[in-house]
Amino acid sequence: MSAAAQDAPDTVAMLEPIMNDSLGRVLVIVPAWNEQANVGNTVHEILSRTTGLDVVVVDDGSTDDTAAVARAAGATVIALPFNLGVGGAMRAGFTYAQRRGYDAAIQVDADGQHDPAEIGRVLEGLRTADISIGARFADKGDYAVKGPRRWAMVFLAGVMSKVAGTRLTDVTSGFRAANRRAIAQYVRYYPAEYLGDTLDSLVAAVHSGLSVTQVPVAMRQRMYGNPSQNPIGASVYLFRSIFALGLALMRPGKTTGGQTA
Amino acid sequence: MIVFLGIALALVLVSIVVYMLLTRKLREKYAFFWIVIGLVVLVLGIFPQLLEGLTLALGVQVPSNLLFSLAIVLLLGVSLHLSWEISQAEDEIRRVAEEAALLNTEVERLSARLDQLERGVVTAEPPSRPNATPVVDRVPDEPTLEDDSR
């Protein structure tokens, strides 16, 4: 993989050509729900590690100071009136990107798990595909996932690889970039259901003829607070994800007349 | 006695539905189902023989079994319909929420820009445009709006 060749230190130098090249204007969409402890850091890090990127934080009905912290850090804030879930937040973000004429958009989680230094690498994936997924444990990084959640990931990755016609190892990763075509597709259809934001949206995108690629990235542990998945929920996660994926696959290509899968 | 109860129940149901319709508390599409149910109960209340006849014709053992099964099927239909409607409505609410948030963001952006203009600090390019020439704050040579009002 090319990841080994390019080392971390000169990420900023690496980003320079991206912004001035064919990728054009890029929007970073940060879904955040009660992340006041992390979002400031994340936004600050994104702005300082990259050049020429706009950051929009979608504050999903937080009850804490997420919006104010994000604004202070230099992000534009889309404040949803109540909690819509990651799916709704991302659709709002993509709609914003489309209306403001961005050429590409990339999702970066507010909790600090997605290393802003890797944004450039994930965006690079858009040169060969419409959707680029930053995948963990593609032989990189120390972010470990165990137990049922890991099994679910492996299983989902297997099925999604078939659907997408390319090898994918981490299909629930939220660290993903979209070009104009993919943004338009997301605005038309971005499910809000549980796991729909990652799985169903991908299936729908592939069914509508978009191509997907993955880029290995290192992921970090979230900085403060707990992930929405607790250990007890991990087995439930396995079953719900299978359910979500099954539904997504049975759904006819609702965005286009025919199907490609 | 039980016959009168049945009739009374049906009458109450139908009049509640009609009342809600008249005061626009219920939309026609939901009312339809309830009126049908009310009428069926009314007819069965007035002519209990109908139920017995139907029980015989269908080969059901006891009339009450038939009645309960019918009621369950009807209520299933109603609740399925409601779930469907509510999913639909939730979808619309979500869209509206997103739209409201986006408009809010847009208003914030525009009013920030308006403030700048009113202060007479005009930027070469609207803010938040990457790759455009660096944003330079400059005092305009042209008179601003406020100067115009002289």
Ligand SMILES: Nc1nc2c(ncn2[C@@H]2O[C@H](COP(=O)(O)OP(=O)(O)O)[C@@H](O)[C@H]2O)c(=O)[nH]1
């Ligand atoms: N908009 C929005 N974002 C959320 C919600 N729940 C979690 N997030 C964000 O999604 C990202 C990932 O959440 P996290 O709980 O770490 O999930 P995990 O990384 O998949 O375990 C973080 O940036 C959260 O702030 C939600 O309901 N709405």
Ligand SMILES: [Mg+2]
């Ligand atoms: Mg996380």
